[in-house]
Amino acid sequence: MKVQGAIALVTGANGGIGRHFVETLRTADAAKIYVCARSIAKLESLVALDPDRIVPIELEVTNPESVQAAAAQCSDVTLLINNAGTSLNQGIIAADNLDSARAELEVNYFGLCHMCRAFAPVLKANGGGTIVNVLSLLAKVNLPFSGSYSASKAAALSATHCIRAELGSQGTLVVAVMPGTVDTDLAKDWPDPKVSPAEVAQAAIRAVEEQLEDVYPGEQATQVSGQLLQDPKGVEKYLATFLPGMELAGTQA
Numbered sequence: 001m002k003v004q005g006a007i008a009l010v011t012g013a014n015g016g017i018g019r020h021f022v023e024t025l026r027t028a029d030a031a032k033i034y035v036c037a038r039s040i041a042k043l044e045s046l047v048a049l050d051p052d053r054i055v056p057i058e059l060e061v062t063n064p065e066s067v068q069a070a071a072a073q074c075s076d077v078t079l080l081i082n083n084a085g086t087s088l089n090q091g092i093i094a095a096d097n098l099d100s101a102r103a104e105l106e107v108n109y110f111g112l113c114h115m116c117r118a119f120a121p122v123l124k125a126n127g128g129g130t131i132v133n134v135l136s137l138l139a140k141v142n143l144p145f146s147g148s149y150s151a152s153k154a155a156a157l158s159a160t161h162c163i164r165a166e167l168g169s170q171g172t173l174v175v176a177v178m179p180g181t182v183d184t185d186l187a188k189d190w191p192d193p194k195v196s197p198a199e200v201a202q203a204a205i206r207a208v209e210e211q212l213e214d215v216y217p218g219e220q221a222t223q224v225s226g227q228l229l230q231d232p233k234g235v236e237k238y239l240a241t242f243l244p245g246m247e248l249a250g251t252q253a
Contacts, residue, residue, distance in 0.1 A: 001130050001173065003205055007076045009034040011061055011115060012084030014042040016184030017134060020201040021081055022046055022054065028205055034074050036084075061111030064118075071118035078129040079208065080119045082112045085134065087149040087186045101148035108152035109159060116163050120172070128171030130208050133160045134200070137180045137221045140228055143239050164213065173211060177204045180220030193220055 008025050012018045013035035025033050026049070035046050036059035043056040057073065060066040061084045086107045088100040095101070112133055123129035138150035139157035157176060164174035183194035195218030203217035216225045227235050 001078070001128075001208060001211075003028040003030055003079065003209055006030045006079045007032045007034075007074075007126075008079040008081060009036065009057070009070075009074055009077045009119075010081045010083055011036045011059060011111075013037055013046060015083070016186070017182060017197040017200055018083045019046065020198045021083060021204070022049070024198075024201040024205050026050055026053070030079070032076070034070075034077065036070065061115055062106045064114050067114045067118045071122055075122055076126065077119060077122050078126045079132070080115065080123065080129070081132045081134070081204070082115050083132075083134045084111055085186075087146060089146045090148050091144055092147045092151070095148065098148070101151070104149050104152040105155065108149070109155040112156050113159055113163075116159075120163075120167055120170075123167075123172050124170040128173075130173040130175065131163065131167075132175045132177060132204050132208060133163075134177045134204070135160065137178045137216065137224055139176075139178055140225070141232070141235050141239055143242060145242065173208070173213070175204065175207050175212065176214050177207070177217065178214065178221060178225070179203075179217040180224065193218075195220065 003025065008030045010018055010021045013022055014037040022033055022035055032053055032055060034055050034057050035043050036057045037043050038060050040056050040058050047054045047056050057070055059070045084107060086104055088104060090100040116131060133156065135157050136153040139153040142150040160174060160176045167174060179195050179200045181194045182200055183196055200217045203215050207215040216222050224235060
């Protein structure tokens with residue numbers, strides 16, 4: 001689909017990648033951009049960039065009633081960007097409990113599912129449209145010091161495959177965006193190298209226009225995704241050795 005003239009909605013719009021999605025959509029001449037966060041106050045600086053096109057929406061993706069209210073309010077959406085996410089940098093065995101794992105699943109998996117379920121009929125009514133799910137390369141291989149986050153993204157990738165299959169008949173493209181480590185506050189303790197959030201947003205929007213289902217923004221994601229096809233067990237063992245602050249070089253996997 002053409003992004004020019006599209007009506008887009010971005011969850012987690014006040015975060016590092018989210019703000020770059022908004023800027024990329026503006027540059028691509030989207031007609032309207034709904035920007036979503038748990039607090040309208042967090043969106044004021046974004047709305048100020050382009051008050052005629054940017055519309056703030058209060059949204060909690062883990063709350064089905066909030067999501068349904070957003071779908072009713074934004075019934076003209078043709079491009080849904082599920083960007084909201086959280087990472088609490090916990091292992092599974094090493095963590096004191098599974099509270100972090102549950103919190104990550106609530107946002108990264110269930111939140112994504114709530115959004116897709118609520119907006120699927122909206123997209124159908126508007127000709128099919130596109131869903132962009134911002135995932136992670138860790139949906140395909142686990143980084144154990146952030147193991148429960150990796151597991152939540154793996155669940156979200158599996159859900160993406162299901163949603164893609166279910167919505168194919170209504171003409172909805174479902175894009176999985178799987179970058180490596182993104183240079184945002186959420187990943188401040190994660191290994192280098194890191195891809196810029198602007199590059200992630202731009203790659204995702206190109207995928208929408210080029211009708212690509214899977215995209216791996218950044219050199220690290222491109223390299224490791226290729227290595228996963230050749231030697232998945234080797235990549236798994238390699239990433240198992242990493243701790244916060246260590247450099248992750250995709251070419252060594």
